[in-house]
Structure formats: structure tokens, C-alpha cells
Amino acid sequence: MSDTIESILSEAQSGMKKRMAHLDVELSRIRAGKASVSILDGVVAEYYGNPTPISQVANISVMDARTITIQPWEKNMLSVIERAIMAANIGLTPQNDGVQIRLFLPPLTEERRRELFKRATAEGENGKVGIRTIRRDSIEQIKKLQKDGLSEDLAKGGEKSVQELTDKFILEVDNVLAAKEKEIMEI
Template identity: 50%
Template sequence: MTDVKTYLDAAEEKMAMSVEFLDEALATIRAGKASARILDPVRVEYYGSMVPISNVATITTPDAKTIAIQPWEKSMFKEIEKAIQNSEVGITPENNGEIIRLGLPPLTEERRKALVKQAKQEAENAKVSVRNARRDAIDGLKKAIKAGMPEDVEKDGEASVQKIHDKYIKKIDDIFNAKEKEILTV
């Protein structure tokens, strides 16, 4: 029986990681209101290594349309500005010598639809990962039959894998629906 549990645990762990990855991916998609997470993928050079902006500056959101970046060292202003301009954030930074501001422009209807499409693709990728984890677990269970596992135990294991799969697919749908609503809310 421990064989079935091993396959179930491995499948659930992979599925949970897929959902976690989806959460991270969707956090970087801009949804009309300012979020410091938009800058997560942006890296700056700091003493020879590439680091996230949050490692060299304080990032705050003073209001729903602004992200403020306060570098800890004056020398980082140019590096941070350059990194943001070269990234896919798509916002031009404004520097007043004290702080770098990113003013988030309102999203057009066309841009909102493109962001929903991008979010849907991320959700679809997560679902594929969950399905792959289910397939791997079921394949493992089928191989275990050849190694002497009773067929009814294997069938119960498959049913359990399917239940776990359904739970994670629903989680992914819920996360996507929440993000879609957030993006489309004007």
C-alpha cells in the first residue's frame, strides 16, 4: 500500500508546484492597479551580478497608479532605470534624484484582452503540468502491477490520483478566474 501513497504524494507535490508557479507567473501580469510584483522579473547589475530590484531598493505603491522605487545607493538610479526601460514592463521610469516613479497608464480594452489571453495561457500551462503529473503517477501504478501490486489496489490508486488532479485543476481555474476578473475590472 505504501507504493500507492508514494505515487500519490509525488503527483500531488508536482501539482502543487504547478499551482505555485502559476501564482508567480500571474503576479507579474499587470492588472490595472500598481503592484511591486510587476518588477519581480526585472534584474539589475549590482557589483557584477544580476539581482532583483527588490535586493537594491525599497519598492512601494503609494497609490493605485504608482510604483515608487527608492534605491539604497545613489549609484543604482541609472542601473534601475536602464533595467526597467530594457524590460518588458513597458513603463518609462521618472527619476527626480530622490526616487524613481513608475506611473501606470490606464489599460486599454485591447491591452486588457491581451493580458487575459496571456493569463489564460499561463493557466493552460499549469493544467498541462498537472495532467502530466497525473499521467506519471498512473504509469507508475500500472508498472507496479507487474511488480506484484494487486489490480484493485492499483485501480483505487488511479481513482485517488484523479481526485487529486480534479482538485488542482479546479484551483487553477479559480486562480485564473480571479485574475481575469481583476484584469477586466476598470
């Protein structure tokens, strides 16, 4: 029966790792004053009638700390990509010079930095809620096993292991958020 507790723990750990990976992706989309190609993740342009990520129709690169360049592989895609960026509402205005598109990231104001940190904190809270949900589900599974004949000692040990795993991942979320806060508030 302890094999089932091990599988519950393994499943919980896997789910919590997925929540952390999701949190990392969401936090990477929050720009911290530095140019990053991940800002354009999720921006899609019409390419021959199909919605296609910009990264699949153009070369995206970071020129310096505040500039992103987008060089489409086909010239006729310049205006399409420009419209897609405007429609995505990422807070950047594209500048088209006929060969490539440049995105200039304005310096962040103190107010904007606080707003970005609030957004990062909200994403962190969502991650914690997801981790706690996994904990709750895992403990419910263990309690169900206990009703089906699992010894109380094994059940309590399993619940303790799930709680330790949860504490570890919550601490990891806090550390990731602290690093993001430092990145955002850095001038």
C-alpha cells in the same frame, strides 16, 4: 504494496502543489491595472558588477493604485535601475527625479485587458498541462507496480485517487483564472 501507492499519491500531490505555486507567481506578474511591486520581480540591475534584483538595491513601494516608487539606497544606482527597467521591457517608462524613480501605470484599454487575459489563460493552460503530466506519470508508475504483482483492485483504486486529485487541482486552476479574469476586467 499499498504504501507505494500512498507515496505515489503523495508525490503527485506535492508536484501539483508546486505547479499551483508556479502559476500563482506567473499570474502575479501579469499586471491588472493596479500597481504591484511584483511587476519588478525578475528585473535585475548591475550592482558593483553583479546582476542584482532591484529589490535588493532599493526600497520599492506602491504610492497609489497606479504609481510605484523606487528609492535606491545609493544615489549612483538611479540611472542603473532606470536602464534595467527599460531593458526589462515591462511596458513601463521610469521617471527619474534625482531622488527616486516613479513608474506610472497607464489605465488599461479594453484591448489590452483582453490581451492580458489571454496571457493569463495561457499560463493557466500551462499549469493544467503540468498537472496532467503529473497524473500521467503517476498512473504509469501504478501500472508498472501492477505488472510487478500489485492487485488489480489496488491499482484501479490508486488510479481513481490520482484522477480525483487531478480533478481537484484542475478545478483550483479554473478558480484562480476566474479570479484573475475578474481582476483584469475590473475597470
